[in-house]
Amino acid sequence: VTDVGEALTNSAARFWEAVAERRFLLERCSSCETWIWYPRGFCPECGSSDTFWYESSGRGEIYTLTVVRRSWGPWESLVPYVLAYVRLDEGPCILSNVIECDVDSVRVGQQVELCFVPSAIEPETTVFAFRPAIQP
């Protein structure tokens, strides 16, 4: 791939198409097996553009989090909400929201799982978030 911008655009489009189908795809390097997050169409470790898609288990744990209690614009009415880095079982660390939880009891290390919800800002758009995992 010579056009990095085009690779990025194509990868992002593929990713969001899958989210609309309620699937969460991770990109992975075929050459060195690095997990690639965010999707970008090439490997940030070895530079290979030979990547493939892998459907995530959607399971992970909270790596770090913050409770947003003041916000602005379209997010103002959504407070308080949890913004967290979630480390997926596959390895990548993803910035997202943790929903369907008591914001004051969410903690680092907590097991969470992916879910798909209408965007709070654009309800016709499906987005992903995490929620506390249902214990097996």
Ligand SMILES: [Zn+2]
């Ligand atoms: Zn690589």
